[in-house]
Amino acid sequence: MTEVIKMEHIRKVYDNGFLANDDISFSLNSGEIHAIAGENGAGKSTLMKLLYGVEKPTSGKIYIKGVETKIYNPSQSIKLGIGMVFQHFMLVDELTIFENIFLGNETAKFNILLKDKMKKKLEVLSEKFNFKLDINAKCGTLSVSQKQKVEILKVLSKDADVFIFDEPTAVLTAPESDELFEQLRLLRKAGHTVVIITHKLQEIKVLCDRVTVLRKGRNLGTYDVSQITTEEISRLMVGFDVKLQEEITDKKIATDSLLEVKDLVINPSQETRPISFNVHRGEIVCVTGVEGSGQEKVIEMLMGLTKVPAGTMIFNNHEVTHLSLKSRRELGMSYIPADRMVLGTNLNSTVFENIAAHDILKTSPRRLGFFDKRYLKKAALKHKDEYSIKTSSMNQSIHLLSGGNIQKVVTAREMENDPLLLIAEHPTRGVDVGTMELIFNKMRNLKKAGKSIFLVSTDWNEMMALADRIIIFFNNEMTAIIDEPRLLNEYDLGYYMLGVKRMVTLV
């Protein structure tokens, strides 16, 4: 166990004035799996980007194997033996796995590629770390977890010692996560250092040796995982005790359906069974599936963002199949989109205008279109407090907020718009644990008031905390409708999501 990397008094201020890291010092040993834990906006990703050379620290020192080093860019950090696997994979879909791995890092003699040599190297690595991949397959055909493996191999092929993973399990199902953990353990055994950025406490406990907790850009200490409980970690992360208990509500047998989708076709050029489901009044229906399985398309069609090729949708006794988004909103639909940076907010605008957008647009023409800024600001301030949105003022530009806080702005705006049906895509993604509980409660209140929620989620805790029913998608079809989510186990869910299992009634 030797110290591989040491960071001392690191401070990072972004151009827009955001203080992401404030005097952080920490170190990494060889042959360990080290977790960087913290809420969103705590500065985890920034710290790792500094180490990988994507960003430059404002002040502070980085020592690599005891030598003070300045890292200017990723290609330099790769030479220093540091590799990073991002949440969004950087692969060329049209190229094969083999080509992707050696892209920009080719072994060549007199400018002629030494393919055999590279293949040999790749085989050795695959063997050693137990990667089962067909290296001649095109990357576009791979599943998310396979793509992640390609990314890991890419880093391995560059002879990295230190692996940084940015929330590696966010896109994986439970069985896939287990597989990834096995591979990470193999890396540790081979003496590599693995850093994972995460806010999942379970992962830290199962996988990691040490954990460094960040909050609001500060380091709250590095702990041996064996000597700290998950409760203690979560208290450090949030700053107070959190109880994420599941509230088991009595299941009302509702018969009155609010939304009915019949024979919907997602991709007309593909032979699939059409989709039919309904959402009752006062019910939370959760839709899940591996990214790109068709649930996103269904949401787009529900909101009228894409045209419906075939099928009908009836909402609150109105046929809405071909209505515009505006008329759907007027009928009582509200929407929290997954893409909060482009679809969900106007980053060039202030926090106030983003929270109050619907109210501003509802201004009656009798006021000559002039909205009551003072009144709306008061309402916005109330939402800000309720959802604990961290901003120095309402007139602050929203792009200065952290991702989690922007998510809260979107969630607050859509939930306080008095919807009949709330369509929510990953409403708590990147939100800290405290606010997550608050949003859950708000959703339960909506439900108690007889409103319905159509939730898209891949977060197991979120589904368990909220869902009355779960619909699972795979390859533009439904593979299961679970009426009793609490009787479902995580592995079965994973199998439905991967299309391995299918409900008999739906075949």
Add this chain to the structure above:
Amino acid sequence: MKKMLIQLKSIYYRPQTQQFVVDVLRTLLSLLIALILGFIVILLTSDQPFDTIRIFLLSPLSDPYTFGMVITQSVPLIFTGIAVCLMVKGGQFNMIGEGAFFAGAFIGAVVAAKFSLPWFLSPFIAMLVAAIVMGIIGYVPAKLKASLKVDEFVSSLMLNFVIFWVIMYLFNNVFFDPEYSSLATPYLEDGQRLPFLNADNEVSISIIIALITALAAYLFLYRTKWGFAIRTTGSNVHYAKYLGINVKRVILIVQIVGAMVAAFGGATFLLGNSYRFTWKALPNYGFDGFIVAIMAFVHPLLVPFAAFLMGFLRVGASEMARLSDVPNEIVYIIQALIILFVGGQAFLVRFKRNRLKKAIEKEQLLKVEVRHD
């Protein structure tokens, strides 16, 4: 007292305030650099460079008449600057301001000469007619953009020529004064023109109308739901659609309004400061509107300042051309340099960064201080 000082300081060190301060400093500095480069050109070309520079900088302020000229010069720039602000805020790079300003002036002159109503009603009616007519013409590129996605930049630029030649045809053949020695519209009586604020330097109330327009544009953009819809559409169309804003209608309306403001400005400027319409070429005020809007960070309330600055430079340059051996064109060099620096995003970016960094440190310190009080 001390508390108030701390409060003031904390406002000053807010990132937003700092951003504004830096932007203003950036503009002033680019103005300075542009002026210095302009002076170098003067030094190279003039026989008495120092006199020339003195005339260029000081003559606009030297007597009430030239100062009045600065104000008069800034009126058309305010109007076209506002028109550009509205359209650019809505994400539309429409050049119709040029043609609309020209046609507005012509229509204003013709219509005002037709009526003689009491209390200056005729110029106001003429201004409204000009705005409405150009609003209808402005519908063409706007509708093409909204429905067929025809690039408004190209279509409006081309439309300017159509407008220009149609107006010239009407001017040459229908609405001209046969008794006047050269080509001009009929003479405007006192009641058919806008009154002077000050007859000595010929500043008319058009400047006040221009300032009111700027204020109205600000209120419209920042305080009404339509303004909100326009700004949202301009900066993020996807989000605007997601909110349920009728994006097509916004694109249509904002371009029509822009054309109307420019035409209204054309009529106001002409009826405020001329007795006849005599232009035989496009006056370029519409294009200058873009320069003014960029200098004003596309904010309606800053447009009058930018327009005044431009007016100042122009009057200085024309005085310089009259009294020295350096031609008027020097002002275009300076203008171009200012745009290069103000528009250049990376100019002084390190200064900006340091400034913000300091602001954050100070803000934290001040928070601590407040807690100790």
